[in-house]
Structure formats: structure tokens, C-alpha cells
Amino acid sequence: MRKVIMGNHSLSYGALLSRVQVISAYPITPQTQVVELLSEMCASGELKAKFINVESEHSAMAALIGASAAGARTFSATSAHGLTLMHELLHWAAGARLPIVLGNINRAMAPGWTIWADQTDSLSQRDTGWIQFYCSSNQEVLDTIIQAFKISEKVLLPSMIVLDAFFLSHTYEPVDIPDQVVVDEYLPPYKPKYVLDTKDPHTFGGITSPEYYYEIRYKMEMGMRESVEVIKQAGKEYGELFGREYGLIEDYRCEDAEIIFITSGTAASTAKVVVDELREEGKKVGNLKIRVFRPFPFKELRRIIEHAKKVAVIDRNISFGHHGIFAQEVKSALYNHSNIPVFGFVAGLGGRDINPQTIKEIYHITESNEYPSEKVFWIGVKK
Amino acid sequence: MRLSIPEQELMTPGHLACQGCGATLAMRYTLKALGNDTILTFPACCWSVIDGPFPYTSLKVPLLHMAFEATGATASGIKAALEIKGNTETTVVGWAGDGGTFDIGLQALSGAAERNEDFIYICYDNEAYMNTGIQRSGATPWGAWTATTPVENFNSIFKKNIEEILAAHRIPYVATASVAYPEDLVKKIKKAKGIKGFRFIHIFAPCPPGWKTRSEDTVKLARLAVQTTVFPLYEIENSEKYTINIVIKKRKPVNEYLELQGRFKHLKEEHINFIQENIDKNWEKLLKKAGLI
Ligand SMILES: Cc1ncc(C[n+]2csc(CCOP(=O)(O)OP(=O)(O)O)c2C)c(N)n1
Ligand code: SF4
Numbered sequence: 001m002r003k004v005i006m007g008n009h010s011l012s013y014g015a016l017l018s019r020v021q022v023i024s025a026y027p028i029t030p031q032t033q034v035v036e037l038l039s040e041m042c043a044s045g046e047l048k049a050k051f052i053n054v055e056s057e058h059s060a061m062a063a064l065i066g067a068s069a070a071g072a073r074t075f076s077a078t079s080a081h082g083l084t085l086m087h088e089l090l091h092w093a094a095g096a097r098l099p100i101v102l103g104n105i106n107r108a109m110a111p112g113w114t115i116w117a118d119q120t121d122s123l124s125q126r127d128t129g130w131i132q133f134y135c136s137s138n139q140e141v142l143d144t145i146i147q148a149f150k151i152s153e154k155v156l157l158p159s160m161i162v163l164d165a166f167f168l169s170h171t172y173e174p175v176d177i178p179d180q181v182v183v184d185e186y187l188p189p190y191k192p193k194y195v196l197d198t199k200d201p202h203t204f205g206g207i208t209s210p211e212y213y214y215e216i217r218y219k220m221e222m223g224m225r226e227s228v229e230v231i232k233q234a235g236k237e238y239g240e241l242f243g244r245e246y247g248l249i250e251d252y253r254c255e256d257a258e259i260i261f262i263t264s265g266t267a268a269s270t271a272k273v274v275v276d277e278l279r280e281e282g283k284k285v286g287n288l289k290i291r292v293f294r295p296f297p298f299k300e301l302r303r304i305i306e307h308a309k310k311v312a313v314i315d316r317n318i319s320f321g322h323h324g325i326f327a328q329e330v331k332s333a334l335y336n337h338s339n340i341p342v343f344g345f346v347a348g349l350g351g352r353d354i355n356p357q358t359i360k361e362i363y364h365i366t367e368s369n370e371y372p373s374e375k376v377f378w379i380g381v382k383k
Numbered sequence: 384m385r386l387s388i389p390e391q392e393l394m395t396p397g398h399l400a401c402q403g404c405g406a407t408l409a410m411r412y413t414l415k416a417l418g419n420d421t422i423l424t425f426p427a428c429c430w431s432v433i434d435g436p437f438p439y440t441s442l443k444v445p446l447l448h449m450a451f452e453a454t455g456a457t458a459s460g461i462k463a464a465l466e467i468k469g470n471t472e473t474t475v476v477g478w479a480g481d482g483g484t485f486d487i488g489l490q491a492l493s494g495a496a497e498r499n500e501d502f503i504y505i506c507y508d509n510e511a512y513m514n515t516g517i518q519r520s521g522a523t524p525w526g527a528w529t530a531t532t533p534v535e536n537f538n539s540i541f542k543k544n545i546e547e548i549l550a551a552h553r554i555p556y557v558a559t560a561s562v563a564y565p566e567d568l569v570k571k572i573k574k575a576k577g578i579k580g581f582r583f584i585h586i587f588a589p590c591p592p593g594w595k596t597r598s599e600d601t602v603k604l605a606r607l608a609v610q611t612t613v614f615p616l617y618e619i620e621n622s623e624k625y626t627i628n629i630v631i632k633k634r635k636p637v638n639e640y641l642e643l644q645g646r647f648k649h650l651k652e653e654h655i656n657f658i659q660e661n662i663d664k665n666w667e668k669l670l671k672k673a674g675l676i
Binding site for chain 1: 419420421422424431432434435436437438440442443444445446447448449450452453455456457458459460461462463464465466467468473490491493494497498
């Protein structure tokens with residue numbers, strides 16, 4: 001069924017089709033419609049799930065940790081201050097190896113108060129042990145939720161589905177909403193191996209000495225590494241059933257490209273338009289969208305940009321005192337593998353537009369310099 | 384003789400509590416009252432250590448350790464998962480210290496109480512943050528020494544009235560209990576088990592290192608707390624029906640209770656009189672609420 005829906009509702013439909021059993025959330029702009037629609041679905045009986053109206057995001061995540069440990073498939077959505085309030089429990093969910101799925105609408109952090117797009121909220125959570133997907137279309141959001149449950153339940157790590165505030169959350173696009181029967185075939189019910197069960201009692205998450213903790217973290221890292229193949233497999237199987245295949249990255253006209261943009265989120269869609277325009281002018285340029293940020297797609301990234309002369313990383317985020325975060329990560333992925341100059345650009349913070357002109361400016365800076373003259377270029381700063 | 388307390392032990396002896404720990408008695412009786420079909424969740428507190436280090440546990444029921452401020456929400460989630468899976472039998476218990484209840488956990492507790500979540504919240508109260516080394520909590524009594532309220536500047540804030548805070552949420556059941564009165568404790572836990580909705584039980588649980596008392600005095604102190612009405616045993620049903628379970632006719636002077644504890648050693652007579660006055664006032668208020676005067 002095709003329907004014109006907003007990005008937020010893509011999250012809701014994704015959760016519905018995944019047959020989530022416990023939802024717990026707290027409102028924050030621009031996330032509210034996600035859970036409003038889900039609460040309606042629960043109330044009408046369309047979705048057979050418990051909806052817990054908690055008093056904070058911290059409690060929303062705590063409730064899901066409890067519910068997931070007790071064997072339910074769980075979902076929440078949040079944004080910015082909500083996500084950062086959850087921070088402690090994001091670590092907890094991953095450390096407890098619970099396959100919770102969370103939608104996060106990328107919104108900039110205050111002060112000053114703002115509700116507009118910026119990735120620093122979710123990228124600040126990169127070391128919590130969550131798998132992170134950055135989506136560029138409403139279709140991708142819906143499809144990724146369903147895949148995320150499959151992936152998370154296999155590797156026992158939680159997943160965060162990330163989309164830009166307003167550029168996606170509030171934009172209406174036609175979305176193919178798959179058939180429940182086929183989704184059921186793709187995503188069987190959550191059957192945890194270890195669960196809170198009074199017939200088989202176990203203690204979870206107790207005090208752990210240095211003798212064990214280290215190995216538990218090692219296993220988490222192994223789970224993360226294993227997820228690379230699991231994500232690929234899940235994306236491929238999804239393609240076979242629904243006709244839309246997904247990978248860790250999405251490359252666009254990169255085969256013979258000399259300059260490759262590295263983008264994420266909605267900036268990736270704009271970059272693709274710019275790539276087409278520049279190609280018209282005879283420029284050899286391509287776009288590489290990082291869809292999965294954790295686990296970081298080292299191999300895929302290196303393979304795609306191998307033949308390029310330069311890469312331009314566009315970051316809608318900043319790690320103060322360093323670079324944009326994607327640029328840092330790309331550089332670390334290339335270190336010891338390639339000498340391709342990496343140009344880092346920060347743009348679009350706090351909802352400033354990243355439009356075709358912005359990306360063209362980025363292209364020209366990259367094209368006209370042999371090596372980056374600055375550690376990081378801030379695009380469009382009013383002086 | 385017919386025993387009123389179940390013989391079944393769901394807590395093993397190999398735990399890590401200090402000698403004379405009131406919190407272990409509280410757990411032991413609670414589990415006897417609840418039986419096997421119980422799921423527990425703990426936040427950070429002494430009990431996160433008492434239970435034992437991974438891969439060991441001293442409890443024979445499933446347990447989920449959680450973050451310090453999260454008990455009310457975590458238990459809500461566990462209950463929701465059981466219900467959606469069709470299990471309405473298992474009792475879910477959020478078990479937290481006074482810090483995790485009166486202070487950092489109050490928000491999640493209030494949220495769960497307001498939603499009238501169907502689980503039992505038990506606070507074992509040792510009147511300070513013991514796990515981190517005896518710092519003041521919202522349950523620390525007026526006059527007490529703690530590591531953050533040294534004798535020169537002893538705690539001069541009154542203990543939060545957590546029962547009234549919970550009762551104001553219109554929950555079906557609020558009760559106080561004491562490790563010195565196990566029959567009463569077990570009876571209340573069993574009663575709570577039979578009620579639907581949010582149930583709050585506040586168990587008085589002395590702590591020898593935190594209170595600077597002798598291990599063998601734990602039960603004696605807990606009993607004196609009731610006999611002096613420092614910690615009266617009562618219930619509040621549906622936020623209005625007050626029942627005092629052990630009505631103390633001849634109340635003991637508070638000094639009998641205070642003098643056994645190192646944490647009150649610095650108090651002068653005027654302080655003790657002040658404490659006595661306050662206890663008298665509180666007791667009178669409670670008698671009124673229970674319709675006894
Ligand atoms: C967010 C957070 N802050 C602080 C701590 C440190 N901490 C662990 S237990 C504890 C005190 C617990 O006190 P209480 O709830 O009274 O239980 P008790 O240890 O006395 O049994 C504190 C402060 C923590 N674990 N998490
Ligand atoms: S410090 Fe107190 S509450 Fe904690 S284990 Fe020891 S006696 Fe029990």
C-alpha cells in the first residue's frame with residue numbers, strides 16, 4: 001500500500017509492522033507525532049501493545065529495558081534533550097544486550113533553544129554501544145525500523161534510527177507500506193534466550209569484578225563486529241522480499257569519481273542532486289552516503305573511495321576542539337590505508353539549510369585545493 | 384505450633400551484607416511472603432552488592448539490576464511485558480534503598496504511582512546512602528551524623544514524609560513495616576500481593592556501620608523505633624483509611640533509642656528534647672488520622 005506520510009509516521013508504521021509489544025515515550029518536538037500515532041494505534045487495537053506514558057525520557061528507556069529483559073519487543077522515539085537525558089540508560093541497554101529499537105529525530109542542543117536539525121545529539125551517543133542508522137527518506141526510515149529489529153535481535157545490541165528534524169520528520173513523502181504478512185515472514189517474534197522468568201530464575205547485570213567485566217565488553221564489541229554482516233544480510237533479504245535493498249553505505253556515481261562527497265541523512269539526498277548537476281558540467285564527482293555509522297563501515301568506505309582523488313566530508317555536527325564527527329571517523333578509517341586528502345566541512349548546524357549552493361561551494365573548495373588548507377571548513381558562517 | 388511465616392527460603396546465606404544488616408532481614412521476609420513467582424528489580428544500593436558478584440546471586444528469583452533513579456520505570460516495563468505476554472500472575476517488585484526512593488528515584492516512583500502501575504514498590508530504609516559510604520539522604524533523621532553531615536553540622540533537615548507523598552498519589556496501598564515485627568511485615572506484603580495497582584511498602588532496616596551500632600542490636604533498634612514511635616507501623620488504604628497496626632500505649636522516650644547509636648552521640652539534651660517534641664507531634668497527627676483521638 002502506498003501512502004503519503006510524514007517521516008515521523010514512517011517510524012510509527014515501522015513499529016506497527018514490527019509488532020512491537022511495549023512502547024514507552026515522552027514528548028519532545030519534533031518527535032511527538034511518532035508516539036501520538038502509536039498511542040492511537042494501541043488505543044484502537046490496531047497494534048496489540050502496551051503504551052506506557054512515562055514522566056521522562058530517562059524513564060522511557062528504563063521501562064523499555066525492563067520490558068525487553070522480560071521478553072517483549074520494545075520501541076521508543078525521542079530527540080535531542082530527550083536522547084541526551086537517556087544517555088546513562090543507552091549505555092545500560094547496550095551493556096545488558098537488549099534489542100531495543102529507538103527512533104531519534106536529530107535536533108540541535110540548547111542553548112539557545114532550537115528545534116532544528118543537527119546531528120550532535122545522536123553522535124554524542126556513538127560510544128554507548130548502539131547500532132546507528134542515518135536515514136535519508138521516509139521510505140528508508142520505515143524499512144530500517146523493520147530491519148533494525150531483525151538485526152538487533154540477532155546480535156543482541158540496540159538500534160537507533162536517526163532522521164533529520166523537519167527536513168525529514170515533518171516532510172510528507174509517498175511511502176510503500178509493506179504487507180503485514182510479508183513483514184511477519186521477514187521478522188519473526190522476539191524470542192530471547194535469556195529472560196526474566198520465574199521458572200528459570202537468573203540475575204542480570206549484577207556487580208561484576210575486573211575478572212569478568214572486560215570479557216563482557218569484548219563480547220559486546222564482537223556483537224558489534226558481527227552486526228556488519230548481519231546488517232548486510234538483513235538489507236539483502238529485505239530487498240528480496242520488498243524490492244528495496246539496503247547496505248551499510250549507499251554510493252552514487254562513485255565508480256569513476258575523482259571527488260567524492262561523504263554525507264549522511266538528508267544532506268545525502270541534496271548531494272545526489274548536486275552530483276548530477278556537476279556531472280552535467282563534466283565534473284567527475286560522486287556521493288557516498290554513510291547509512292550505518294555504528295558499526296562503522298570501514299571496508300565498504302575504503303573500497304568505494306579507493307579510486308578517488310579527494311573526499312569532502314559534510315558534517316551537520318561538530319566535536320568541539322576537533323572536527324566534524326564523520327570527518328574524524330573517515331580519517332581514522334583511511335589512516336594506514338590511503339593517502340587521499342580528506343576535506344572536512346561543517347555545515348547546517350541548528351537547522352541552517354544545506355542546499356545545492358552549499359554543496360557546490362564545498363565542491364569548489366575541494367576541487368581548487370590540492371590539500372585541505374584548514375583542518376575544518378565552516379561553510380556559510382556569517383562574519 | 385503453627386508458624387505464621389512461611390518456612391521457604393528464597394534467599395541463600397552466601398550473601399555479602401555486613402553483620403546485622405537490617406536490609407537482608409527485610410528481603411528474606413519479603414520473599415517468604417511473596418514466594419517463587421516474583422521478579423525483582425534493584426537500582427544501585429547496598430542490595431546491588433549484597434546479592435553477590437557475577438556470576439553468583441543470593442536470590443532464588445529473577446532479578447534485574449538497574450540504574451539508580453530508574454526503579455519505578457523499570458518495574459513498570461517489566462510488568463507491561465508480562466501483561467502483553469499474558470502473564471498476570473507473577474508479582475513484580477521494585478526494591479530500592481531510601482536514596483533511590485526519597486531522592487534520585489522519586490521522579491520515576493511518582494510517575495509509576497501516578498499511573499497506578501500494578502507492581503509493589505518496596506523501600507528498605509537505612510536512613511542514608513550506605514553503598515557509597517554513609518552520606519545523607521532524604522530519609523536521614525534530624526540530628527544524625529553522616530559522612531556529609533559531620534557532627535559540627537549534623538543533619539538539621541527533617542526526614543521526608545514519603546508515606547504522605549505516596550498517599551497523595553491516590554494509590555491503593557501504602558504501609559510501613561519493620562524488620563523487628565516480621566509477622567506484621569509478612570502480613571502486609573501478603574496483603575499487598577493481593578491488591579491490584581501500585582503498592583508502596585516502607586521497611587525500616589537498621590544498618591550497623593551506618594548508624595554506628597552493634598550488629599546484635601539491629602532488631603532491638605528496629606523495635607525501639609516502633610516503641611518510641613520514631614517509626615510507627617501503619618497502613619494507608621486508598622489515600623484515606625489510616626490504620627495503626629501496632630498502637631503503642633506506653634511510648635518509650637526517644638533517648639532510649641538514640642543513645643544506642645553512635646550517629647546521635649553528639650546531641651545535647653536540648654536536641655533530644657526537640658526530637659522528642661517532633662515525634663510527639665507526628666504521633667498525635669497519626670492518631671488523629673487513624674481516628675484514635
Ligand atoms: C546516577 C548515579 N549517581 C550516583 C550513584 C552512586 N550511588 C550508588 S548507590 C548510592 C547510594 C544508595 O543509597 P540508598 O538508595 O539509600 O541505598 P543503600 O546503599 O543505603 O542501601 C549512590 C549515591 C549511582 N550509582 N548512580
Ligand atoms: S552498609 Fe548497612 S545496609 Fe549496607 S550491607 Fe552493610 S549493614 Fe546492610
